[in-house]
Amino acid sequence: MRGVSRATTHKWHRFLEGYHNSLFDERKVHEAINIRDPELTPLGNNQVADLRKEVDILIKSGVKIEKVIVSPMTRTLQTAWGTFGGHNIPFQACHLVSEYCDAPCNYGTRRSQLEPQWQQVDFSIVPEVWWNEDETDVTITLRAKRFREWLFKQPEKCLAIVSHAGFLHELLQEQFRNCELKRINWIHRSRRQARGH
Numbered sequence: 634m635r636g637v638s639r640a641t642t643h644k645w646h647r648f649l650e651g652y653h654n655s656l657f658d659e660r661k662v663h664e665a666i667n668i669r670d671p672e673l674t675p676l677g678n679n680q681v682a683d684l685r686k687e688v689d690i691l692i693k694s695g696v697k698i699e700k701v702i703v704s705p706m707t708r709t710l711q712t713a714w715g716t717f718g719g720h721n722i723p724f725q726a727c728h729l730v731s732e733y734c735d736a737p738c739n740y741g742t743r744r745s746q747l748e749p750q751w752q753q754v755d756f757s758i759v760p761e762v763w764w765n766e767d768e769t770d771v772t773i774t775l776r777a778k779r780f781r782e783w784l785f786k787q788p789e790k791c792l793a794i795v796s797h798a799g800f801l802h803e804l805l806q807e808q809f810r811n812c813e814l815k816r817i818n819w820i821h822r823s824r825r826q827a828r829g830h
Contacts, residue, residue, distance in 0.1 A: 666736035673711045681715035684814065688716050698722050699789035704731040704796050705741055705759055710751055713795040722793075724754040728763035729780035732797035733773050739797075740764050777804040 673681065692698065698720070703713040705726045713724060726747075732739040741764040748756050765772060781804065784792075801809050805817070 669737045670707045702794045709795045726756045730796040733799035734768040
């Protein structure tokens with residue numbers, strides 16, 4: 634018997650400008666990589682407002698986003714809520730879509746500190762310490778695989794995923810600019826179907 638194909642639509646979105654990005658732009662690399670879990674800059678917040686208009690138009694046109702999946706980094710939480718908040722869409726934090734943890738700017742904040750600040754977000758699947766300070770190319774590849782498997786077990790068919798350039802490139806083999814929103818239709822087939830059994 635063949636397995637069942639499942640088509641889902643995902644709106645992949647990279648966060649907007651964080652303070653570490655602005656320092657990278659100024660070639661202040663050492664300062665940039667050592668800001669732990671940076672917030673959005675004023676420019677980043679302006680970008681959120683612009684993107685919010687785009688998302689509002691999509692939703693008014695009939696696009697039904699059933700859930701927002703967001704990395705628990707502060708900059709992605711700010712981006713996700715500023716972009717999709719207020720539309721009666723549930724928010725799920727998922728540590729599997731966090732950035733490649735190669736520097737303090739990509740180290741997270743403990744779940745117990747995030748939850749009081751982001752009560753509108755479900756952190757139930759996020760461990761207390763959810764980032765891996767010893768991440769390697771191998772571990773991010775495995776993490777992307779775990780996320781893909783987790784994603785296709787979700788009942789929703791249209792999700793928005795707010796993540797980071799490094800992780801999205803690993804998962805999708807696509808480059809994302811700050812503030813970029815892409816719509817991708819994925820068809821998931823079981824291994825049995827892929828082999829033709």
